[in-house]
Amino acid sequence: MSTHLDKTFDPAAIEARWYSHWEENGLFRPSRPGAAPFTIVNPPPNVTGSLHIGHALDNTLQDIVVRYERLRGKDALWVVGTDHAGIATQMVVERNLATQGVKRTDMSREAFVDHVWEWKEQSGGTITGQLRRLGCSMDWSREQFTMDPHFTRAVVKVFVDLYNQGLIYRDKRLVNWDPKLKTAISDLEVETREVQGHFWHLKYPLSDGSGDVMVATTRPETMLADMAVAVHPSDERYAALVARGAKVRLPITGREIPIVADEHADPELGSGAVKITPGHDFNDFEVGKRAGFAPAEMLNMLDAEARVVQTADGLIPDELVGLDRFEVRKRVVALLEDAGLLEQVEDRVIQTPYGDRGGVVIEPWLTDQWYVDAHKLAQAPMQAVRDGRIEIVPKSWEKTFFNWMENIQPWCVSRQLWWGHRIPAWYGPDGEVYVAETEEEARALAGEGVTLSRDPDVLDTWFSSALWPFATLGWPDDAPLLKKHYPNDLLISGFDILFFWDARMAMQGMHFLGEAPWKRLYLHGLVRAADGAKMSKSKGNVVDPLGLIDQYGADALRFFMAAMESQGRDVKMDESRVEGYRNFATKLWNAARFCQANGIGASDTIAAPKATTAVNTWIVGEVAQTVAALDKAMADLRFDAAANTVYHFVWATFCDWYLELIKGQIDDETKAVAGWALDQILVMLHPFMPFITEELWHALGTRPYDLIVAQWPQAEAQVDAQAKAEVEWLIALTTSIRGAKNELGIAPGAKLEAFLPEPSELARAMIGSNAAAIERLARLSQIQLSSAPAGAAMQVTAGRDTLIVPLEGVIDIGAEKARLAKAKAASEKERDSLAKRLDNPAFVEKAKPEAVEKARADHAAHAADVERLDAALARLG
Structure with a gap:
């Protein structure tokens, strides 16, 4: 039974009601056992997060695809969940504790972790509620968390298996160390900022007193841990010094260090000599290894908070020990100046690494960490992209993917945090390592009587989220869901997490299940401010998607995201466009009200009803063409083309022309065809605008099922060429007349007379049988099939016909x-x-x-x- 539609479309009145209805009735769950599966997983947002405009784009695109495939009869599963977000969550909880005067270190590790779980239960569900407001049709009955017990079991198994296969190992290497968070972070979590700094030119005296070597540095404090000076092997200026094994005596510490030949030194840069601090610089670490220093021998001069500690040789002056790195920098520069060893200071803009979360300068720091052999794991995904098992869309991202994967470095997966998946490794009293899934298994490996202590570190958050496409489906168990829904069909993600997440999922999925985790990878751009600038809180140009939903409705925001998503380009935020799509929704609402008022309601057929008149035959063909174009756009993942296809059909073809053409002649055939066409619109538009379409679906008549699980239109109806030509002739005539009137300042409602001396067969037929429609739409009182009288006139075209419209007496020509x-x-x-x-x-x-x-x-x-x-x-x- 139909519901009378309100005069005004109010999104807020329908959105929460329909979302609750869908979710409570299980309509997001895969429930078609015999149907082909369609599977997609959401990039799990941080449990600390709230919906930002990037989430709105990412999840809108995913929901469009899921709703589309569901309507096409697939057994669609959209896996949803949140990430435990190790660093972010620990920071949030520590800040909350600080407001109560409590530090994390005041608590035991177990008590702190319990506190985080309490916080998660109370405050960790913000973003899931916001995803519902956006209309995301996720399977909430299977909501996952990356620290759920079943997920933890998968994470531990992966670590242990990779260790036993020689693909995870412990090593002493330099890491990006965040002194504020006191943990290692990945290269991808380091952001480079331009900082006004200095380039200090220093004299290092030769040990034999025969002169000195000039070096330059942006971090003079690190000289306290220098272990060599490097020069290029071909640099003749230093060949004799290298040949006789010359050394320099470091100022301040007095340490004697060798001059070594290494191609890292650039003869064209400065003096051609560079100081080498292998324990505090990534390039120097490699130079140090080539010079024969084992990592265990490399000097360390900083603690976890970037304060100076005594080096192994005990040569740092006591007054510098315990001071912050930047205070020591000032002291070192002053000491060198006093000693006459500071030759020059240049002002220079320095590319400086900062932690993206801690917000402080990152220090390269020599520590023992756990590493994954990413180079070996990267080979299978690269081959899968090469042979087409993984399709990257847009294809232009393939080059970036290969460039990173071919040059991939060992992946540091240990983090010095309390919140996260604890590394399943235990140590014996002499440093022996026992990796096992449980402590009991580790004890069995160690033997009786051996005292074990567990590794205090946790795993990098991205290590666990790399298992998302299969651990969410029940792996490592032989789960029915896993058999049916792995590999996933599609992954949609921002290009900015291609290496954080996408590549790592490909590595782990192919290694553990032998198949790529998804068949297609779609990478979208960023949402930028209207002027193209990157959004940031500091710039004050961040847009709140929930505010836009409050103002314009979720449907309008979703449609904006789809219409603006053009492969390979960023989306520029434009609130006026969002408002325009709210107007589009209102136009559809009013069209449905017109239909309802004229006895046009729900169709009782999926196939096109019989049509005999030109206008009805035409609209049936237009629906078929729109469905075909929409299907092609969706197959190509052209969201902008898909949205614009349905937009133009609804706004122009159906609302502006078809409803105008049938006014005054709505017979039974027309009611059937119009009702069917409107139904097709609601189904085609549903993936983009789910709320208004579901509301109108039910308002127009009694339905045996909800729109969300209706059947996608079939592009089977034939296009009647004659009907199409006739209607397009009338539309062209009307458009031409209206445009000409507007240009010449003639009132839109003014009825004019036209002359057509040489009518085409089509024109002759149209004028003979559609005089009433021509008068009503084109506002032509009559068309004379003869020559026009002399005088000023305007010409208008319709198809191949040119009509003459006299203007004498209509306007002041001069x-x-x-x-x-x-x-x-x-x-x-x-x-x-x-x-x-x-x-x-x-x-x-x-x-x-x-x-x-x-x-x-x-x-x-x-x-x-x-x-x-x-x-x-x-x-x-």
Whole structure:
């Protein structure tokens, strides 16, 4: 039974109601045992998170695909869950404790972890509620958390198996150390900032007193742990020093260090000699190894908080020990200056590494950590991309993928945190390592009487989330869900986590299950501010998607995201476009109200009903063409093309033309065809705008099922070429008349007479049988099939026909010519001024990109105005 539609469309009144209905009735769950599966997993948002505009884009695209495949009859599963987010969550909980005057270290590890779990239960579900507001049709009945017991079991098994296969090992290497968080972080979690700093040129005296060697550094404090000076093997200036094994005596510490030949030194840069601190610089670490220093021998001068500690040789002056690294920098520079060893100080912009969460300068620090042999694991995913088992969309990202994977470094997976998956490794009294899934198994490996202590570190969050496509489906058990839904069909992710997450899922999935975790990987861009700038809180240009939903409705925001998502490009935020799609929803609402008022309701057929009139036959064909175009766009993952296809069909074809064409002649056939066409619209539009479409679906009549599980339209109806030609002729005539009237300032409702001396067969047939429609739509009182009288007239076209519309007595021809000429001159002036500016290289190269873009757009607009006004003047003769 249909429901009377309110006069005004109010998104807030329907969204929560329909979402609750879908979820409570289990309509997001896969429930079609005999159907082909379709599987997608969401990039699990941090449990600490709240919905930002990037989440809105990512999850909207996923929901469009899932709803589309569900409508196509697939057994669609969208896996949902959250990530335990080791660093982020520990930071949030520690901040909360600090407000109560409590430090993490005041508690036992077990008590702190219990406290985090309590926080998670109370505050960790914010983003899942927000995803519901967006309309995401996720299978909440199987919601996952990366520290659920079954997930932890999978993580531990992967670690132990990789260790036993020689693909996980412990090593002393340099890591990116965050002194604020006191943990290692990955290269991908380091952001480089430009900082105003200095380049200090220092003299290092030769040990035999015969002179000195000049070095330069941006971190003079690290000289306290220098172990060599490197020069290029071909640098003749230092060949004799290298040949005789010369050494320098370091200022301040007095340590004697060798001069070594290494190609890392650039003879063209400065003096050609560089100081080597292998324990505190990534390049120097490699130089140190080539010079014969084992990592265990490399000097360390910093503690976990980046305060100076005594080196193994005890040569750092006591007054420097315990001081912060930047305070020591000042002291070292002062001591060198006093000793006359500071030759020069250059001001320089320094590329400085910062932790993206801790927000402090990162220190390369020599520690024992756990590493994955990422190079070996990367081989299978690269081959899968090469042979097409994994398709990357857009294809342009393949080059970036291969570049990173081919040069991949060992993956440091240990983190010095309390919150996370504890590393399943135990140590004996002499440092022996026992890796096992349980402590009991580790004790069995160690033998009776051996005292064991567990590794205090936890695993990198990305290590566990790399298992997401299969651990969420029941692996390592032989689960039915795993058999049916692995590999997944598609992964949609931002390009910014291609290496954090996507590549690592490919590595682990292929290693443990022998198949790529998904068949296609779709990488979308970032959502940027309207001016193209990256959104950030510091810039104050962050857009809250929930605020947009409150103002315009979830459907409008979703449609904006789809329409603006063009492969390989970032999305520029434009609130006016979101408002425009709210207007689109209102247009559809009003069209449904018109249909309801005219006895047009729910269709009782999936196949197109019989149509005999040209307009009904035409709309049936238009539906078929739209479905075909929409299917192709979705197959190609062209979200913008898909959204624009359905938008133009709904707005222009159905609302603006079909409903106008049938006014006054809504018979039973037309009711059946119009009801069917509107049903097809609701199904096609549902993936993009689920709320309004479900509301209208039920408002238009009694239904045996909800729209979310309806059947996708079949593009089987034939396009009737004659009907299409007839209706398009009438549309072209009407559009041409309306445009001409607008240009010449003639009232839209004014009825005019037209002359057509040489009508085509199509025109003759249309004029003979559609006089009423022509008068109502084109506002032509009649069309004479004869020559027009002499005098001013405008010409309008419809198909191959040109109609003459006399203007004598309709408008003041002279005044209209003067008005058009004046407007044309103004537009020409603006066009030419902008062209001159755009021809100036200084403007194009130095102006802000948005200013150049605006100038180009304005130039194009004025050029188009000139052409339009020229045409209008030509019409007047």
